[in-house]
Each structure stands twice: as structure tokens, then as C-alpha cells.
Amino acid sequence: MQKLDTFELASGGLAPERSGEAMLPATRSAWLVEHLRQALLDGRYPPGSRLNEVHLSQELDVSRTPVRAALQTLAGEGLLHHQPNKGFTVREFLLTELVEAYDMRALAEGLAARFSAERGLSDDARRTIDAALSDGDRALSGSDDLEAQRAAYAQMNQAFHGAVHTAAKSDLVREVVRICQRVPQASAHNVVAFDLAGIRRRHDMHHAIYHAILAREPQEAERLMREHVVSVKISMIENIARRGR
């Protein structure tokens, strides 16, 4: 039978910083939800591992009650799995699910682009996207080393896609995208570790998508965004295959 050993985070002063910081969540529960969600998305807890309520509460220096509250919320979000009388475990995602997440995300982000084109961009949104694209142009034309360019692109990429999601003004689309990015490795900052030529090509697609949205061409914007995400998917699959060898 599978080992049900409880997973403990190597805790060297892991207890959360709670004093002197700005904009802290109002309650312990809310803080724990954010903290644990980030830890899970970062993969700091091994998939399938069991989260022991007592250990967590001791490590994080709160009682079991807010820990349970956070775990229940995260289970509702689908990041954790819950079995009655057996507790919470970190949800495992198969490789097939990663690929499916990209297929789904291509459709959801395509819809976001369609809605953005239909509804038009606010001045604020336009400024945000302009800035993101300019940052990308600058980063890719500069002579920084590859890693710096990748980092800059990653940040720009998130800003661009985030702005489109916001411009779509659809909570539903945002939620679906979030669900797709829940699968580890599917989040935006993990998908850019490819070759520079690919990054340039994808950046050009960003420009094209922006252009279609500005021109109020919903069908074209949706088509381009789908293509864009699918191309990221393909790159990622190639990347995994390359690493596999």
C-alpha cells in the first residue's frame, strides 16, 4: 500500500511574517489560504502527499481551526483532495491533464480575446498592454543574456495575458483560466523556458492579438489567441520530450 507518511515542510522559521507588513489578510484563515495556495502552485508540497493539520498548525503557529478552514477552501478550489476521516492530500495532476489544460486554456483565452474585442479596451487596459508590449520589444531587442530576456519576457507575458483577461470583463473566463493554470507547470511563468526564436515568434503573436482587439475584430482575436496558446502548448510538449531524452 502507498505510504501515507505525512509531509512536513522543512521548517526553518517558516512561520509567516505577520507584523509590520502592509495589506495583510484580515484573518488567519485568509492568510493561510493565500500562503498555502501559493505553496501548492509553486509545488512546494509533493503531489499526493498528505497535509497533516496538527503539523501545519504547529509550523504556521496557529490553531487547527484556521488551518482546516484554509484546507477546506483549497479543496473546494480543487487544489486539494479530501477524504472523510482521512484528511487532505495534494492533488496530483497527470501529464495528460497538463496537455488538456492547454487545450482548455486555448479556448478560454480565445474567448477572453473575443470578449475584449467585442467590448473594447479601456484607456487603462490599453496603457497596460502598450507598456507590456514595449517592455517585451525592449527586452528582446536588447543584448542581455538569454536568462534575463526570458525573465523579462515571462513578466511581460503575464502582464499581457492578465490585461486581456481583465479586459474581457468576465469572471467566468477568469475562473476557467485560473483552473487551467492550477495544473503545475501550466502557469504563465513556467512556460517561457524555450528558445529565443520561439519567444520572438510568440511576442509577434502578442502584437497581432493586440491589433485584432484594438480593431474590434472578435473572431480574428479569438483565432489568434487560440493559435498562440496552442503554439505554447506544442513548445512545451517538445520541451518535455527533449528533457525526456
Add this chain to the structure above:
Amino acid sequence: MQKLDTFELASGGLAPERSGEAMLPATRSAWLVEHLRQALLDGRYPPGSRLNEVHLSQELDVSRTPVRAALQTLAGEGLLHHQPNKGFTVREFLLTELVEAYDMRALAEGLAARFSAERGLSDDARRTIDAALSDGDRALSGSDDLEAQRAAYAQMNQAFHGAVHTAAKSDLVREVVRICQRVPQASAHNVVAFDLAGIRRRHDMHHAIYHAILAREPQEAERLMREHVVSVKISMIENIARRGR
């Protein structure tokens, strides 16, 4: 744990029936999650209304602890909204979100059909869909009154779509569809209250989709399923507009 039978014996009025049923959840929390989720999807709690923990626990005859557990889970699922120190409120969905839910669902169900066609149907799935479609044929060719035909079609419709979702073998797709159906009026049994001609037309589309899946034609299956859901969306919008007058 405190005696569970205390609750069962004491349950006199508002408290839900729990004895004699098969497959009831192992814990109070799990039962509450199911009970409250169904109540919310049925619209038994007004959108925006506040859910008082003490009142709920009294009505349902449990302590606050499992009530809070259930509310936290449902908030994670997005059916409730939570504000620190102010409690849980029933999430409100705007009319635009209902329409968006259909757009998103068309894409998600289309993906389900694509995956089903790619992966092929199990004997079990084929039997299920065969039965559903035959039921539909029989109901629509019979001479029952309109309401009976609608009811039969509603049940068949759910069976058909459910079978396709299952055949897609993708948790992600299932989750996205669930999110789309979370919007009140978007669930399958609410969308069939249209004219008989429309029902017949949609039933024909079911046959066509099934045919494409059986023939292992992913693109065609996806295209047909999208058209199908969009046609339901349009009927629903017309229906709402008609009622609006």
C-alpha cells in the same frame, strides 16, 4: 465523535432526512456540502443573501463547525462569496454571466466531444448513449402531452451530455462544465423549456454528435457539439426575451 444517531432521532422538521438512504456522506460536513450545494443550485437561497452560521446550524441541527466547513468548501467552489468578519453570502450571477456561461460551455463540451472521438467510446458508454437516444426517440415520437415530452427529454439530455463528459475522460473538462452549470438556469434541466420543434431539432443534433464520435471524427464532433450548445443558448435568450415582454 458525538453520537450521530442523536441527530437522526431528533430530526423532526426542517432537518433533512438521513436515515434509510443509501450512500450517505460519511460526515456531517460532507452531507452539508451536498445539501447546501443542491439548495444553492436550486436557487433556494436568494442571490446576495447572507448565510448566518448560527441560524443554519440550528435549522440543520448540527453545530457551527461542520456548517462552517461546508460554507468554506462552497466558497472555494465559487457558489458563495466570503468577506472576513462579515460571513458568507450567496453569489449573484448577472444575466451577462449566464450568456457567457453558454459560450464557455459550448467550448468545453465541444472539447469533451473532441476527446471522446479521439479516445473512443467504451462499450458501457456506447450502451448508455444508445439508451439515452432511444429514450429520446420514443418520447418525441410518442403522443404524450408536451410537458411529459419535455420531462423525458430533460432526463435524456442530461444522460447524453453526462455520458459524453464521462467518455472524454478529462477531469478538467468536467470541472469547467460544472462551473458553467453553476450559474442558475444554466443547468441542463432548466434549458429545455422550449418549443417541441426546437427539442426535435436538438435531438437530431444529439444523433449527429454521437455519429461523429462513433466515426472517430474529433473535429466534426467538436464542431457539432459547439453548434448544439450555441443553439441552446440562442433558444434560451429568445425564451428570456419572450418572457421579458
Add this chain to the structure above:
DNA sequence: GCTACTCATATTGTACACATTTTTGATCAG
């Protein structure tokens, strides 16, 4: 009459005690 303040009440957040279930692992028969 209106605003701002005060305090009583209601509601939510947290800790903890205890009941129940699961898991562990020591023991023993074969």
C-alpha cells in the same frame, strides 16, 4: 433635524476539549 459618538447586541474568528475513526506496530499462530 442631523451627525457623530457610545454602548449593547449579534456575528464571525479562533482555540481547545473530546469523540470517532484510522493508522501503526507489536504480538502471535501457522
Add this chain to the structure above:
DNA sequence: CTGATCAAAAATGTGTACAATATGAGTAGC
């Protein structure tokens, strides 16, 4: 050694007390 048995230990589920916060009624001051 293998597998079953069963009691101890550990972990989760639930109830409840109390703390922190929000709410609302009433009142003083203008």
C-alpha cells in the same frame, strides 16, 4: 517469514467557550 489480530497512538470530526469584529439602537451635541 507471512499474515492476522488487536490495542495503543495518531489523526480527523464535532461541539463549545471565548475573543475579535461588525451591527444597530440610542443619545449627546450642534
